[in-house]
Amino acid sequence: MRTSPARRIAVIAAAAGACVVALAGPAFAHVTVQPGSAPQGGYTAVDFRVPNENDTASTVKLEVNLPMDHPLASVRTLPMPGWTAVIEKAKLDKPIKVHGNDVNEAVSKITWTADAGVKVAPGQFQEFRVSIGPLPTDTEKLTFKALQSYDNGDVVRWIDEAKDGQPEPAKPAPVLTLTKAAAPGAAPSASAAPADSHGHGDAATATAETTATAAKSDDSTARVLGVVGIVVGVIGAALGVAGLRRKSGSAAS
Structure with a gap:
């Protein structure tokens, strides 16, 4: 035929x-960290990029859990019109040294909630900016598990960790890759964030x-x-x- x-x-x-x-x-396609890499030991600013993958509902909340196995002493959110950010801290089992001082607690979670009438509608995305540091020097990545909530009650859990040699999980957690810091005297990379007197980019x-x-x-x-x-x-x-x-x-x- x-x-x-x-x-x-x-x-x-x-x-x-x-x-x-x-x-x-x-x-x-996924909730991600942008840019996806930063030098170890420094401070940087990153965006949690959140796409709306629902055709009939809008995103109204984002929860990001920070890694407590590699705690970050300094975490600051960038103000966003129409969104309220709440930072939660947790006591550390073992203090970490930052600029010669003991730090006994670190930010464990950030929650952004949309004000009335504000949302990430279908076909849109939003970026939530955070300044973090100092980045650890004893690991090659930081994993941030995130929960994305819609106004119809659905919650998407971006918490699955990728494993070597296996396909990417359906709902991967956002990951920030940590690269080796430049040697003393080397020209700074474009992605490195120069620190001010308080250690912030x-x-x-x-x-x-x-x-x-x-x-x-x-x-x-x-x-x-x-x-x-x-x-x-x-x-x-x-x-x-x-x-x-x-x-x-x-x-x-």
Whole structure:
């Protein structure tokens, strides 16, 4: 049984469309830490990027649990209009040394709650910025388990930890990768946050990080648009071939 040109074109278009979705989908698929890496031992500013993956409900709360096995002595949230941030602290079993002083407690959780009328609607995402440090020097990553709450009562638990050699879990926890600090005298990296007299990154560094994140987003958009162009070209070529076949068939008859 022969397949009609129209049916073949529909199959090609469907397959090409699936490729576009596969490439575009992961851009904001999970709750993530942006940027995804920072030097050990320093201070940095990170964003918890939260996409709304629900087509019928809006995100109204985010809870981020900080790692207590590698506690962070300094945690500060950036004020966000329409959102209230609440910081919870916990006593440490063993004090940590920060700038020569003993620190006996650390932030264990941050909860952002939307004010009345404020939400992250379907098709949108929000970024929640935090200044943290000093970052530990005895681990290569920090895992932040997060809970995303919707206004219909649904709660998505981004708490699964990835394991080497296994596929990524369905709801992975946000992870910040820690890199080795630059050697003394080396030029500072673009991602390193210079500290002020209190050990916190300055505004210029935060702006640079935001610009880098935006550049990554633009790069992802460009790749998706490129794939869309290829898809359109494939469909156009298929239509052209089908037209020539119909014309040849008519001439032969």
